[in-house]
Amino acid sequence: MRAIGGGALVLAVITGFAGTALAALLLFDGAGFSGLLDTYTLSVARFTLWQATLSTLLSVLFGIPVARALARRPQFPGRIWIVRLLAVPMGLPVLIGALGLIGIWGRQGAMNDLLRMLGLAEPVSIYGLSGILLAHVFFNMPLAARLMLAGLERIPGEYWRVAASLGMPSRSVFRFIEGPVLLGLLPGVAGLIFMLCVTSFTLVLVLGGGPAATTIEVAVYQALRFDFDPGRAVALALMQITMTGILLAAMAFVPVPVEQSATLARGGRRFDGWRRQTQWVDGTVLLLATTFTGLPLLAVVLAGLKADLPALLFSPAFRRAALTSLAIALSAGCLSVMLAATIIHARAAIGSERRAGMALRGIRAGLSGAGSLILLVSPLMLGTGWFLALRPFGDVARFAPTLVIVINSLMALPFVIRVLSPAFDVHQARTGRLAASLGIQGFARLRLIDGPVLAKPVLMALSFAMALSLGDLGAVALFGSDDLVTLPYLIYSRLGSYRTNEADGFALILGFVCLLLTVVGTLGSRNRMTDDR
Known part of the structure; x- marks a missing residue:
């Protein structure tokens, strides 16, 4: 029941966050x-x-x-x-x-x-x-x-x-x-x-x-x-x-x-080429x-290498933007993983109920929809709604970091769920009944059973969520200011002031960091993807 309660709480938080933004849009006096x-x-x-x-x-x-x-x-x-x-x-x-x-x-x-x-x-x-x-x-x-x-x-x-x-x-x-x-x-x-x-x-x-x-x-x-x-x-x-x-x-x-029929062989040799x-x-x-x-990827590398990378790396503007970006990306990634884990756990708990009533089925359907909410209400729309909702409370810039973190976590949520859900379902099918029969619950189950197996999928989801947040300009473009500068916002501001050489250098650094996060997330992965066939 704790899993279902956690899922209901996450559903309430996500719908409340999006609902507040939508209500602010609908109730705005000047609209x-x-x-x-x-x-x-x-x-x-x-x-x-x-x-x-x-x-x-x-x-x-x-x-x-x-x-x-x-x-x-x-x-x-x-x-x-x-x-x-x-x-x-x-x-x-x-x-x-x-x-x-x-x-x-x-x-x-x-x-x-x-x-x-x-x-x-x-x-x-x-x-x-x-x-x-x-x-x-x-x-x-x-x-x-x-x-x-x-x-x-x-x-x-x-x-x-x-x-x-x-x-x-x-x-x-x-x-x-x-x-x-x-x-x-x-x-x-x-x-x-x-x-x-x-x-x-x-x-x-x-x-x-x-x-x-x-x-x-x-x-x-x-x-x-x-x-x-x-x-x-x-x-x-x-x-x-x-x-x-x-x-x-x-x-x-x-x-x-x-x-096609599952009895037919897959991946057969083709004779038409x-x-x-x-x-x-x-x-x-x-x-x-x-x-x-x-060619565009090569152009980014070549243009970035022409910049004075050491000077850019040690510049105060870069250090400040990099620390801000990493703090937002790590916070958004961790929040997205926690939301996804709670949603997946709650859906599994409801699915295991033999007689799930209308309320439980409604919660499960809501959790499935909440994971893809960002497809309906884009990050910029969420930011616009909250911008209007927070205007009566003073300077919106005070709330900007929190809003950017939450919006970026919701932006990454569909991907994180897609990464974690198959791994969790397979692990639950293999160990769920045995753990229940042995009475292993809570932290003991996390430490002995779930943690060692799910650590790699969680790391992969976290790294990709961080990379997605790190390279996002949407929410930051709306709330960015002198007090909130991320690497994408820094690059865009350099482009706007025609300092393209610096923008190219910062872009190369940002691309390298995102690539590094992607590589870290896939280290040790045993899953065979399409391109490895």
Whole structure:
């Protein structure tokens, strides 16, 4: 019962935190619901949906040939490194990725220098809609490719033997084997990417380039930080929450892909990639994908090395920002892990009840939804609501560190739950009954049974949650000040003052710290991921 009580308490805290922010938005005196339909709000909403639609289409369309090429080449030399390279943008702080893209596609970037050498006078613009689309494809195409690759690798081996015996060409293989699998995956993949693009903040803030290319989240930030127009911010925030609510409701009706029969062999050898033409096509696709993904990362490293790194490391501004960032990241990571552990433990306890009543089933459903609450109410929307709620109590900056920690912990919560839940479920199935029969409970069970086994998943979840918090600019952009400066906020401020050399150096340091956290979290992991097959 203590586990269920803890889960109920966590549910109350999370819903109370989000509910307070939402209530502050709804009850704000200067906000009329007519603001939801004014010209500016509707134009921003249209651009938000338009850029998200285009970004999703491009990410999926470019991700399909990459996934097919990787699936056809399981023994391709260096394949594991290509798959790992595709995973880097998903864990890279968004601000660092934006700097890398500017280094390649910016006015003075390598790509525009090459175009000028070829005699093209008009350079490619990294700002505006084109830059937003380019950045979203950089971050989301690898995600789409990896998700679709996992689906293609689950196709039974018998399918490939039958296709080989029939001499099916590549077109027929795609039509009758790969196509149906991808078609089942596309709604979920596209829905996820679309949601990420709708709630995109940092990329649009850095690459938007003006009012004509502004999403709802950036417009809320500008309304509060620059225009100080809370009424407009509330109208935009309500529009954002309405849109994300509709999107999440629509995604709930997306059918789950039907798995093939479990009796069929998995991971069978493919026979459709031996033709010379197919080899050339796959090689070209993988080369283009690797170049597109790797060049911005290389640009970040090269630009960062040009900076005076020792001077930056020992500068007072860096030391202060680094200590602030690490304190916030550690606090947010620990809080997120504790919330996730309580939620998982409570759900398991309710699931073990033979006669769970309506109240218990409601708590379990609420806990499942609370873990993904951040998908409905983005960090910036939570920050906006609390900004309005705390204004009557004086300077909001006094509460900024606590708010940033809580918001970042909720932002990392879905990922932490996804990491811890499988490990906990397996461990509980193996040891739960034995521990109960021996009467081992509380701290003794934690020390003797749970701790040694779950330490590695907890460390992995904590490290990734810290890396996610460390590289986040969303909540800090709203509450950041001279008294609250994190590394992403420091980088953004240096960019705003045109001190790009320092920004590049700080970006390299931040990227290295995030990479180090990721490596620490995966040390000793025995789980075999897709890229290790």
